[in-house]
Amino acid sequence: PPSRILQNGGGKLEKPSLYLEGDVRPEIKDDIYDPSYKDPEGPKPKVEYVWRNIILMFLLHVGALYGITLVPSCKTYTLIWGYLYYMFSALGITAGA
Structure with a gap:
């Protein structure tokens, strides 16, 4: 294992522990x-x-x-429905994660 002491010029500094002793399961410490x-x-x-x-x-x-070529010929309500459908789909994906 690497040394627990860092050298900084002439002085030595104690390296902070990578994990707290009581917070990590023993198999992860190895x-x-x-x-x-x-x-x-x-x-x-x-x-x-x-x-x-x-x-x-x-x-x-x-x-x-x-489908992109058909967008200009869509009715206004279809565009609104598509936008709302997009927003609820995005919300469902992010809220379900």
Whole structure:
């Protein structure tokens, strides 16, 4: 483990504890970050394309572009409904997190 004392010029300073003794479970105290650790190198995994997902994502984006072209022809109430739907969706996502 690294030293608990820092050197500052000629003086020495006590390094603050990384964790409080009573607040951390014993199994976590042994888990010390080691910057010199390197994962073993191995063969790179084979790249597999999932064509079904690629096609579906492409169609999703084409549909979004088509929807953007239809926005100018929308009625006012449709735009208001879309905005409110967007706001409640954002609220549901952030409030549910």
